[in-house]
Amino acid sequence: MVNKQRLVKTFLDLVKIDSPSGEEEKIAKEVAKRLKALGAKVEFDGYGNVIGKIPGKGEPILLNAHLDTVEPGRNIKPIIDKDRIKSDGTTVLGADPKAGVSIILETLSSLAEDKTSHIPLEIVFTRGEESGLFGALNLDYSKITAKRGVTIDGEEAVHNINISAPGYNRVDVLITGRSAHAGTEPEKGISAIHIASRIISQLKLGRIDHETTANIGIIEGGSAVNAVPERARFRGEVRSRNLKKLEKHTRHFQNVFKQVMAKFPEAKVEIDIQREFNPYLFNKDHRVIIHMSKTLSQLKITPKLVHSGGGTDVNIFHTHGIEAIVVGGCFYNAHTTREYAVISQMVQATQFLQKLVSAKLSS
Numbered sequence: 001m002v003n004k005q006r007l008v009k010t011f012l013d014l015v016k017i018d019s020p021s022g023e024e025e026k027i028a029k030e031v032a033k034r035l036k037a038l039g040a041k042v043e044f045d046g047y048g049n050v051i052g053k054i055p056g057k058g059e060p061i062l063l064n065a066h067l068d069t070v071e072p073g074r075n076i077k078p079i080i081d082k083d084r085i086k087s088d089g090t091t092v093l094g095a096d097p098k099a100g101v102s103i104i105l106e107t108l109s110s111l112a113e114d115k116t117s118h119i120p121l122e123i124v125f126t127r128g129e130e131s132g133l134f135g136a137l138n139l140d141y142s143k144i145t146a147k148r149g150v151t152i153d154g155e156e157a158v159h160n161i162n163i164s165a166p167g168y169n170r171v172d173v174l175i176t177g178r179s180a181h182a183g184t185e186p187e188k189g190i191s192a193i194h195i196a197s198r199i200i201s202q203l204k205l206g207r208i209d210h211e212t213t214a215n216i217g218i219i220e221g222g223s224a225v226n227a228v229p230e231r232a233r234f235r236g237e238v239r240s241r242n243l244k245k246l247e248k249h250t251r252h253f254q255n256v257f258k259q260v261m262a263k264f265p266e267a268k269v270e271i272d273i274q275r276e277f278n279p280y281l282f283n284k285d286h287r288v289i290i291h292m293s294k295t296l297s298q299l300k301i302t303p304k305l306v307h308s309g310g311g312t313d314v315n316i317f318h319t320h321g322i323e324a325i326v327v328g329g330c331f332y333n334a335h336t337t338r339e340y341a342v343i344s345q346m347v348q349a350t351q352f353l354q355k356l357v358s359a360k361l362s363s
């Protein structure tokens with residue numbers, strides 16, 4: 001049976017281990033140790049992701065959460081306040097992601113204790129999710145056989161099922177004009193800032209439609225107020241849950257770059273557009289969604305199917321043929337010092353996961 005005290009203790013222990021992105025070594029060792037104690041065969045891949053396997057019968061499933069937190073995430077002092085756990089207000093709580101990690105570990109404890117038969121489990125704890133999904137991008141997929149999975153990394157309770165997430169293009173533009181003294185010979189210069197502003201003013205930004213957004217988030221350039229600026233750089237993004245629209249709006253960006261640059265033949269532009277991840281969308285009658293909804297209804301929980309606006313490890317899993325889905329990690333106000341987790345929801349999420357992997361349901 002799910003043990004609430006043990007679950008809370010695991011959570012408190014884990015959030016007290018600092019693990020900002022890039023510094024996950026300590027937490028990785030800790031969860032590896034715990035996985036081993038729960039009977040998993042554990043290894044680290046070349047990137048330092050933790051992979052644990054527990055054999056079972058039937059079709060394997062991937063259980064995933066990431067290990068890194070955002071800042072301020074050092075020296076976290078969790079405080080229990082009735083059904084909630086919060087930080088002391090100076091740091092995040094780190095329930096994103098450690099509520100998910102604790103829920104997975106408690107699921108394994110509970111399964112072992114109850115001797116519940118279950119499907120083969122492939123537990124993957126990733127590094128560097130918050131800094132750019134690097135753990136999932138660098139995961140050694142040759143070690144993974146599961147074709148479906150659950151990632152516990154969404155806001156709200158476990159009933160929050162993220163059926164879609166946008167694809168993402170990162171845009172980085174460097175414009176090089178020509179510097180000149182702004183007072184004595186401005187006509188000899190080509191202002192990179194002027195060109196950048198012409199481009200940005202013609203880009204369609206903000207909410208493009210119900211599933212597409214675009215933004216220029218950083219601009220920098222110039223060296224002195226009395227010099228025609230030689231260089232300007234701006235960076236932004238295009239997101240869409242629809243791959244065609246993602247590509248179309250990115251083409252709009254490229255067309256604007258081309259048209260404006262044609263007016264400044266002596267200036268140079270370097271454009272770097274990178275697809276960070278592809279979008280995904282589950283139909284409501286997809287077997288993974290049906291399986292999850294059924295499991296939730298057995299626990300008398302109504303599933304809430306939501307569209308997510310951000311990327312998670314799941315976007316990367318999908319490009320590797322793993323139909324994983326994000327569910328709520330029972331935390332709120334993530335990435336702020338007001339972050340908190342709800343204990344009763346964590347218990348419920350663990351019950352959900354235990355039911356989901358129990359062999360009776362899944363075979």
Ligand SMILES: [Zn+2]
Binds near residue numbers: 066
């Ligand atoms: Zn997260």
